[in-house]
Amino acid sequence: SYLQAERDLRGYDAKLHWIHATAHAADLLAALASSPQLTQKESAGILSAVSTRLATAPDVFTQGEQDRLAAAMLAVVRRPEFEAAKFEQWLTAMQSEDRDVWTATTPQQLARYQNHSYLYRPCSHVWRLSLTCRT
Template sequence: MTDWDVIEANGCAVPADRRLDDLVGELSLALADPDPLVRDGTPYSVLATWIERGVIPEARRLELGDEMAARFGHPEVQARTFAPLVLDMLVARGDLRSAWVDAFERWYPGETDLRGRDAGLGWLHAAAHGADLLARLGLRPEVAPERMLALAAARLTAPTTYVFDQLEDDRLARAIGRVLTRPDLSERQAVGWLDAVEVRFGADSIATPVPAEVTNCLRTLRLLYVLADRGVRADQDAVPLPLREAVKSRLAQVLDRIVRR
């Protein structure tokens, strides 16, 4: 088995006596491993470095992306929830296939295991990892921004028993905010995704105690309101929303409707 600690210590140089394709295959498997020290340890950082530096050829990166897209259907939760992290690396490098977006769109609102962390499996973070990929895709010109906004609404309104407790609401709010910085968004596109939230949670028929998904949604939208007002941080600078006032006004309407239901 490859000693990834040694590879990292050597500046992530590819060992001269190993085939790169074999090493990438091993890394792909490592990022589905139930052992968090394997999945979220040195193999993760080596793969991220190789993708960022372009060590892995484009053809192999596209194959890796296809593997991650297929992994959204994996029976083990840690395999599913680490797939968006790898896809995020690839999209950041400039790689993208429409099939990856389709697979992500099917998985994200349908994932039922939203636990941030498990005592044995370590970090899972489906909602947060998915949010990161949603933001990355939502900033790509090939992806319609309203598609990612609708996907965020679908995730927020999907039934769950898990109340976000590992800053998932922050990650999702920031992801939505980043998509809302797109300069090509129309006003209708920037606020239209909130209609589904209002329809789902604005009705008087919602039961008490308050369902977990309502709590998650309220927390996310409240932070999003702050981001709409102050700007969404990208690196060191806060990027303003082009349709700041329209987004704030619609957020206020929906939040008021939910809390007054």
């Protein structure tokens, strides 16, 4: 996907101003996730793209990208055909990976931890709310 292939992860550049490719791609994914035409496979692809972007970003996102990535994920979570068990597995795996970062940290692992952490906060809040609303 474009989000996975994009290598220019700058948010703001003093000369070029806003570049923000990750945030703009996340906005597009959120809009697509809101479409009734989106298939379950395509919804899963959105979650996979966001997850891969987080796992491969060499730096910490600092310009609000994580909030917009979270919005794309949450647009998928709110879909009626959403598979909650798979999302819970992903969150659990992410938390486990983040706990392990403190034993042998490289700059890339620390960036991944920070990006996970910043994305996890809004995701977990809305996830808990969605579970409450479903019961």
